[in-house]
Amino acid sequence: MTEHWNAIRKHWQLLGSPLRPPAQVVEAYERELELSQSHVVMFGVTPELTGLGATMTAVDESPDMIAGIWPGDTDTRKAVQGDWFDLPFPGASVDALIGDGCLSVIGAADLRRALFASIARALKSDGRAGIRLYACPETRDEPQQVRALALAGGVSTFHELKWRVAMTAMGGAPDYTIPVTGILEHFDRMFPDREELSARTGWELPVIGTIEVYRNSSVVYSFAPTAALIKEAVAFFDDVRLASTGTYGLAECCPLLVLRSPKRLD
Ligand SMILES: C[S@@+](CC[C@H](N)C(=O)[O-])C[C@H]1O[C@@H](n2cnc3c(N)ncnc32)[C@H](O)[C@@H]1O
Numbered sequence: 001m002t003e004h005w006n007a008i009r010k011h012w013q014l015l016g017s018p019l020r021p022p023a024q025v026v027e028a029y030e031r032e033l034e035l036s037q038s039h040v041v042m043f044g045v046t047p048e049l050t051g052l053g054a055t056m057t058a059v060d061e062s063p064d065m066i067a068g069i070w071p072g073d074t075d076t077r078k079a080v081q082g083d084w085f086d087l088p089f090p091g092a093s094v095d096a097l098i099g100d101g102c103l104s105v106i107g108a109a110d111l112r113r114a115l116f117a118s119i120a121r122a123l124k125s126d127g128r129a130g131i132r133l134y135a136c137p138e139t140r141d142e143p144q145q146v147r148a149l150a151l152a153g154g155v156s157t158f159h160e161l162k163w164r165v166a167m168t169a170m171g172g173a174p175d176y177t178i179p180v181t182g183i184l185e186h187f188d189r190m191f192p193d194r195e196e197l198s199a200r201t202g203w204e205l206p207v208i209g210t211i212e213v214y215r216n217s218s219v220v221y222s223f224a225p226t227a228a229l230i231k232e233a234v235a236f237f238d239d240v241r242l243a244s245t246g247t248y249g250l251a252e253c254c255p256l257l258v259l260r261s262p263k264r265l266d
Pocket of ligand 1: 002005019020021043044045046059060061062065082083084085099100101102105106
């Protein structure tokens with residue numbers, strides 16, 4: 001897992017929306033969770049989100065990501081190496097927790113449930129969490145539709161296309177999972193001519209080439225629909241809802257899952 005993220009770190013500057021959260025997303029976290037007076041725990045070291053909260057502790061298992069992406073510790077924010085499933089905080093001690101795309105990068109439903117359990121354990125009774133989702137639509141696009149949309153200039157960034165390909169490539173996979181190697185294979189089948197894709201969309205070849213990082217990775221992503229994620233989350237929280245994060249490309253698949261009233265299960 002950390003090798004996968006270290007490889008991604010090396011081309012971080014070539015990534016873009018929706019993987020890197022646009023300003024609208026940052027505003028949505030603030031609007032929905034009212035973070036400005038709170039100490040915020042962040043899953044991952046997403047640089048765009050580091051201004052949120054009065055103070056922040058970011059938790060990431062990868063020392064390379066902390067060294068390479070985190071903008072640096074200050075009086076009000078720090079990053080610590082740690083595991084989201086075994087957080088370095090006492091139970092019921094966290095006011096506010098955020099995470100960008102976290103549920104998609106950990107894999108199958110048992111791990112998603114373990115993550116919800118970990119968040120519920122960490123949050124104070126009146127605490128709140130917001131996780132931006134990458135959720136596939138209930139009715140999935142066909143690969144031909146995605147290809148036509150991209151070649152017609154209807155996809156905002158290569159990274160939006162990558163997620164659209166991933167969502168079509170999942171097929172009927174249990175738990176809505178897809179190994180990242182499968183995303184690459186489907187992309188190569190749908191867009192065998194990268195130069196044509198580049199010419200038709202204006203995306204630089206090195207940006208398209210970022211997908212090569214999936215070739216030797218054993219990581220499994222998931223793109224569960226919102227209804228499935230809500231069903232998983234309500235086992236751990238009494239108050240679960242979705243909030244829009246804006247109007248950027250693919251925003252309709254990237255709402256904030258807002259979690260409150262953690263159940264005390266253990
Ligand atoms: C926040 S997530 C997603 C980032 C980005 N928005 C995207 O969609 O690609 C990426 C980070 O999660 C970290 N990570 C993944 N699983 C983790 C775990 N179980 N514990 C701590 N960090 C983890 C990785 O090291 C990486 O820095």
